[in-house]
Amino acid sequence: MKKQYVVYVLCLILGFAGGALYFVKNKTASNSSANTYGEECPFSHINPLRCGDDQPEQVEYSVFKKELLEKLSLAKERGDLSEAALYFRDLNNGPTFYFNEQSEFAPMSLLKLPMMVAVYKYVENDPAQLEEKLRTPAVFGQNSQIMESSQTLAPDTEYTIDEIVYYMIVHSDNRAIDMLAQWLDTKGANHEVIRRTLSDLGIIGYEANLVDSKITVKQYASIFRILYNASYLNPLMSEKALNVLSQTEFKDGLVGRLPKNIKVAHKFGVRAYNQGEQQLHDCGIVYFEPSPYMICIMTRGDNYAALSEYIQQSSKQVFEEVKQRTQ
16 A cells, blocks of 8 residues: 555655646746747847747726827817727737728728728749839820829839839839739739739728728728738738838828927828818828827818828827826
């Protein structure tokens, strides 16, 4: 009986030791596999979890959301705008809040972002294609661009695909998106590449009319989350996309009232500038350390300056709230 008891105790000890060793071994392997890039993470725009960095949990924003809704009601009463929608997500494994997320808006230049994603997805396995050169036409067609770009593609000039993407995003150049659309159409008829990308991203159905398409803040914000998490493009292409977006020159939206040293990867869209109903949108990622966040604001009204002011002030108010929570 004594011998059996000793054997039993030894089995328990060995079983416990084996389990502990398995846990330590797998914990170490997990940490090792989480950071496949070594000590220095090569990414500065996508999710730090790609390099194994931990992120703290955050608390909800329900009270703050109520403040923003009260501000929107006052803006409507003053006639500053007729509608606005906002989507926010704390990227440190934090909460999300939004309002009027089902309201639909015209995407306009916002579609330049999925165009970039489509290009980067197409060349993902062969990035050297970004160095392919295209020659612009000797004479461009009539430019229906509402807000003039500070820089635009010159006629009868060669540019790489990479350079054209830069013009399209940073300067929101309509000539650039036309050139890329034509290039992608050589890879698949009937806008197949961009249609597939929009469908994959859950933005617009594959068979939808691209010209008359509508979009919501929740749909559009999802593109930035996909890029941040590198869940559609690979990490290198996601990093590249967000880096280009961080150089966007538009200052009448999210970045207008933020500190100059805060990096923001964003894309804006504007419709009917100085005529009739107007829409102004700006969406992106604010790289505030230690708590980066995603924000998308879409507006409509009859005064561009008032729409711009609303977006800038709302963006600043969100930034101050996030900043206060880190102190």
